[in-house]
């Protein structure tokens with residue numbers, strides 16, 4: 001992908017990795033649009049990212065996604081990169097807990113259904129551009145589940161699978177498909193996790209460099225080792241990921 005001159009929409013761009021991605025893309029000469037649910041967090045993000053344009057949207061709601069699409073493509077008819085970054089994470093134990101169906105539904109919706117619906121909405125727009133990209137932010141847990149977060153881990157594995165199929169189906173179009181796979185990262189999502197964490201700014205820099213270098217699967221930090229271990233010694237990889245921690249991304 002080109003380094004500058006892109007117009008990018010980042011879901012979940014108000015904090016954490018999404019906010020850091022917004023900073024890097026803007027710094028490198030790209031126009032950035034971001035959405036999230038919390039309006040104040042988006043206002044705060046604008047104060048630290050020059051030129052950031054924001055829209056309040058819950059990506060799990062069909063009407064919100066439609067409104068986001070109308071706003072983004074009207075505001076930025078040359079929009080050429082969609083970054084599906086928004087996600088939530090819930091710890092849950094199916095052996096002990098009575099788990100609310102709404103908790104499961106929202107995690108499934110935000111983490112896997114919503115990005116797929118957004119891709120369907122935005123694909124015609126992206127295909128009209130000379131060069132475009134879809135970026136899925138998944139996780140180290142796409143390869144090996146963390147049993148404390150079973151639904152989250154499953155959504156990341158599902159998004160990894162879907163992203164591979166999407167890349168194959170779009171191979172003869174102008175739309176490139178990238179996947180960013182961070183290890184544990186020092187954001188609100190990983191609060192309480194006792195593990196070495198990469199900084200969100202480091203994730204954003206490395207993800208940006210990977211996209212510019214056209215690396216389809218961008219495995220960051222510990223994700224590289226986890227990837228190889230999961231292929232060569234899956235049981236060992238499972239033990240390694242589940243050795244400790246309370247929550248993980």
Ligand SMILES: NC(=O)c1ccc[n+]([C@@H]2O[C@H](COP(=O)([O-])OP(=O)(O)OC[C@H]3O[C@@H](n4cnc5c(N)ncnc54)[C@H](OP(=O)(O)O)[C@@H]3O)[C@@H](O)[C@H]2O)c1
Nearest residue numbers: 012014016017036037038058059086087184185187190249
């Ligand atoms: N942190 C980690 O350890 C880690 C590791 C690997 C991968 N990841 C992945 O990296 C991505 C970013 O995670 P993060 O750590 O930066 O999380 P974060 O700090 O919790 O930020 C999540 C962002 O998504 C937004 N969001 C959540 N639900 C949304 C919804 N329904 N509609 C619109 N926006 C929504 C949040 O804003 P609102 O709450 O205001 O909506 C926020 O801007 C996720 O895909 C995550 O799975 C994280």
